[in-house]
Amino acid sequence: MANLFSIPQVIISGEKALQMSAQHLKSYGEKALIVTDDMMVKLGNVKKLTDTLDEIKVSYVVYSAINCEPTHSMVDEGVEIYKNEECEFIIGIGGGSPMDSMKAIGAVVKNGGSICDYVGKAIEHILPPLVAIPTTAGTGSEATKVSIITNTITDVKMLLNDPKLIANLAIVDPVFTLTAPPAVTAATGVDALTHAIEAYTSLKAFSMSDIYAVSAIKKIFDNLYEVYSNGSNIQARREMAIAALEAGIAFSNASVTVVHGMSRPIGAMFHVPHGLSNAMLLKVCLPYIKPGATARLNNLAKEIGVFRQGMTPDEGADAFVVATIALLRTLNIPSPAEFGISREDFFKAIPKMATDALASGSPGNTRRIPNEDEIEELYKKLWY
Ligand SMILES: NC(=O)c1ccc[n+]([C@@H]2O[C@H](COP(=O)([O-])OP(=O)(O)OC[C@H]3O[C@@H](n4cnc5c(N)ncnc54)[C@H](O)[C@@H]3O)[C@@H](O)[C@H]2O)c1
Numbered sequence: 329m330a331n332l333f334s335i336p337q338v339i340i341s342g343e344k345a346l347q348m349s350a351q352h353l354k355s356y357g358e359k360a361l362i363v364t365d366d367m368m369v370k371l372g373n374v375k376k377l378t379d380t381l382d383e384i385k386v387s388y389v390v391y392s393a394i395n396c397e398p399t400h401s402m403v404d405e406g407v408e409i410y411k412n413e414e415c416e417f418i419i420g421i422g423g424g425s426p427m428d429s430m431k432a433i434g435a436v437v438k439n440g441g442s443i444c445d446y447v448g449k450a451i452e453h454i455l456p457p458l459v460a461i462p463t464t465a466g467t468g469s470e471a472t473k474v475s476i477i478t479n480t481i482t483d484v485k486m487l488l489n490d491p492k493l494i495a496n497l498a499i500v501d502p503v504f505t506l507t508a509p510p511a512v513t514a515a516t517g518v519d520a521l522t523h524a525i526e527a528y529t530s531l532k533a534f535s536m537s538d539i540y541a542v543s544a545i546k547k548i549f550d551n552l553y554e555v556y557s558n559g560s561n562i563q564a565r566r567e568m569a570i571a572a573l574e575a576g577i578a579f580s581n582a583s584v585t586v587v588h589g590m591s592r593p594i595g596a597m598f599h600v601p602h603g604l605s606n607a608m609l610l611k612v613c614l615p616y617i618k619p620g621a622t623a624r625l626n627n628l629a630k631e632i633g634v635f636r637q638g639m640t641p642d643e644g645a646d647a648f649v650v651a652t653i654a655l656l657r658t659l660n661i662p663s664p665a666e667f668g669i670s671r672e673d674f675f676k677a678i679p680k681m682a683t684d685a686l687a688s689g690s691p692g693n694t695r696r697i698p699n700e701d702e703i704e705e706l707y708k709k710l711w712y
């Protein structure tokens with residue numbers, strides 16, 4: 329079977345990546361819409377970007393209202409600003425939320441209608457040039473063909489998936505991640521880990537996606553606890569920024585599976601940050617998928633150095649699952665109850681969440697494909 333592999337046209341990574349991007353930025357047009365959040369403005373990251381744009385005489389307008397995971401109405405607002413201000417390209421700077429918003433705004437600017445109508449459909453017209461500048465080492469949105477926008481009318485986190493959503497330019501400077509507080513560092517790092525594990529164990533995995541997935545997993549095991557406990561370690565931040573990028577490339581090409589399928593409904597219904605809901609689910613879903621993915625999990629045990637001589641593939645796979653759960657434990661991930669979710673509300677929401685999880689298509693990529701009852705059981709396990 330043939331496999332399609334796609335990545336951004338240009339990736340510039342490492343310290344001073346923004347400055348090195350100047351000529352690329354200039355080639356995209358005379359006026360940019362900068363999509364971001366208030367924190368990026370406050371931290372001075374937007375100023376670093378606008379200083380670069382000033383130097384190359386590109387004008388801009390800043391839309392900084394993406395202060396939570398993006399909704400369809402934020403996309404509408406961004407589209408209006410883009411059109412009224414006659415922008416020619418879009419720069420998303422921030423975590424996955426501003427980058428995903430940038431993609432969705434770009435899609436609607438050129439294709440019209442509401443972003444809510446785009447689910448499950450191919451995007452017809454090419455988007456304006458897109459530039460992604462991540463400030464979390466997490467989503468990998470800078471490299472993916474995915475954008476996730478919540479429809480607040482139906483309470484569904486919509487998964488938009490189209491190669492036209494891949495950024496033209498990804499600027500990955502680890503310096504931007506230095507200010508991320510430990511809780512954000514942990515949740516976003518686990519998101520990247522989940523992308524890589526799910527890409528590697530996906531039914532759609534192939535040799536090109538495997539290379540990126542394995543490289544990301546090794547880097548994350550080596551560096552996630554370090555960036556969580558010592559956020560100013562630039563060497564570890566650099567490794568995590570590249571790991572998140574690699575994990576994004578891996579899952580954009582091989583898809584995610586049951587964890588992400590189940591994670592999005594928790595985010596939509598209970599406003600749990602994306603990385604946190606992944607972390608809660610990873611520890612119950614990994615043992616579930618193990619019987620279908622034993623050989624692959626055994627390989628990962630070898631890659632991260634927890635496979636011991638004489639272990640059977642089953643024991644090797646267990647060793648990887650145990651190592652992952654141990655890493656999660658060091659990051660102090662809250663349980664749903666600790667996060668403040670009422671058990672009663674959660675159990676009431678399980679049937680809708682299970683239906684929405686299956687409808688997203690992601691669970692169908694798992695090497696052990698769950699049915700609706702099994703997904704409901706996995707949700708319940710979060711409370712045991
Ligand atoms: N498009 C994709 O491929 C993809 C993949 C995974 C997740 N997502 C989506 O991305 C969104 C989550 O993105 P995220 O996890 O990066 O979080 P986020 O963008 O929502 O940011 C979380 C918080 O961290 C803050 N923050 C970000 N960078 C910071 C920094 N350097 N210093 C200090 N604070 C910082 C933000 O201001 C915000 O308050 C979700 O909607 C999720 O569904 C998209």
Ligand SMILES: [Fe+2]
Nearest residue numbers: 467519523602
């Ligand atoms: Fe994710």
